[in-house]
Amino acid sequence: MAKIGLFDRYNYRMVLDWEAYQQKENSLEAKMFQTGLTTTLGLLKEIGASKQTAIILLVEKATLAQELTTYANSAEMVNSIKPALEQLEEATGALKLVQDKDAYAKTAQAFSAKRKQGGLPLDAFREFILSHTARLTNRLKGTASVSEKNILRQRKDNLKAASERYMELQREALGLESMNE
Amino acid sequence: MATLTKDERFKILQAAQEAEARGDFAEASRLARSLPLPIHLAEFMKKEFGPQYLVEGGWNLSEIEDKHGKDWVVR
Numbered sequence: 001m002a003k004i005g006l007f008d009r010y011n012y013r014m015v016l017d018w019e020a021y022q023q024k025e026n027s028l029e030a031k032m033f034q035t036g037l038t039t040t041l042g043l044l045k046e047i048g049a050s051k052q053t054a055i056i057l058l059v060e061k062a063t064l065a066q067e068l069t070t071y072a073n074s075a076e077m078v079n080s081i082k083p084a085l086e087q088l089e090e091a092t093g094a095l096k097l098v099q100d101k102d103a104y105a106k107t108a109q110a111f112s113a114k115r116k117q118g119g120l121p122l123d124a125f126r127e128f129i130l131s132h133t134a135r136l137t138n139r140l141k142g143t144a145s146v147s148e149k150n151i152l153r154q155r156k157d158n159l160k161a162a163s164e165r166y167m168e169l170q171r172e173a174l175g176l177e178s179m180n181e
Numbered sequence: 182m183a184t185l186t187k188d189e190r191f192k193i194l195q196a197a198q199e200a201e202a203r204g205d206f207a208e209a210s211r212l213a214r215s216l217p218l219p220i221h222l223a224e225f226m227k228k229e230f231g232p233q234y235l236v237e238g239g240w241n242l243s244e245i246e247d248k249h250g251k252d253w254v255v256r
Contacts, residue, residue: 032194039201062225069221 025145037147041154048158053095053169056162060132060155061088084132091128095166098125104173120170129163184243190216217244227254 004011024030047055068081098104111121120126136156140149171178185193193212200208218226218235223245226235232254235242245253 029191032191032198035198036194039198058229062229065225066221069224 034145034147037151041147041150044151044154044158048154048161051161051165053162053165054092056158057088057092057095059158061085061092063155064088080135084128084135087124087128087131090124094123094125095169098166098169098173101173101175104170105175108170108174119174119176120167125166126163129159129166133159185217214239215241217241220245220248 044059047059064081064085068078068085072078072081097107107123108121111123115122117126122130133156136152136159140152144152168178170176193216197209197212200206200212218240223235223240223242226240235254242254250256
């Protein structure tokens with residue numbers, strides 16, 4: 001027999017942990033959790049389709065705040081969520097500003113051409129969407145259940161919807177032609 | 182407010198899920214509000230929407246009040 005030393009113990013630990021995981025996943029409580037997530041996914045889809053940017057941001061804020069106080073179990077995770085919440089606050093500020101045409105037009109002048117895309121400033125809102133989308137993409141690479149990943153994917157889709165709506169608001173504020181016309 | 186047993190809490194979850202499935206969101210919301218509001222969500226809601234939101238919303242504040250006192254919401 002091959003001498004595998006401590007790996008033999010690791011091997012049977014894997015067997016036991018997998019067995020316990022399977023039992024947990026098949027419990028009534030775990031099934032209830034998965035069903036609940038499917039319902040939540042439906043609601044997130046509805047929110048994304050509404051394109052209500054402020055609501056999409058609020059959902060992200062509440063979700064991140066929950067993740068920070070409950071699931072964040074490593075310094076790496078805390079150091080990812082905290083900046084996300086800070087950026088989200090800045091994005092909320094930008095969302096208010098873009099609705100004031102004069103103020104936003106003046107602010108836009110301070111952006112160099114390099115910090116613009118199609119004439120639209122890559123401001124705090126746009127930066128938040130870019131970096132937070134990347135954060136959620138990284139989490140999709142990790143281990144999580146299909147239902148949890150569906151939620152992450154929908155959160156990304158909702159950020160995209162919010163971004164599209166925000167770009168329309170930017171165009172309106174700057175008097176640029178709408179992409180829908 | 183009487184403390185709910187694990188069994189009672191599970192039954193509330195089930196009933197809320199069933200209400201959602203038949204589109205009765207008012208009933209699902211009522212059932213959700215009968216569960217003790219998790220401390221982190223109570224803190225988030227108070228900070229984000231103010232104490233009135235919690236008081237008028239009829240949330241079950243037993244957990245946060247056990248931790249921080251009966252006057253937590255108006256403090």
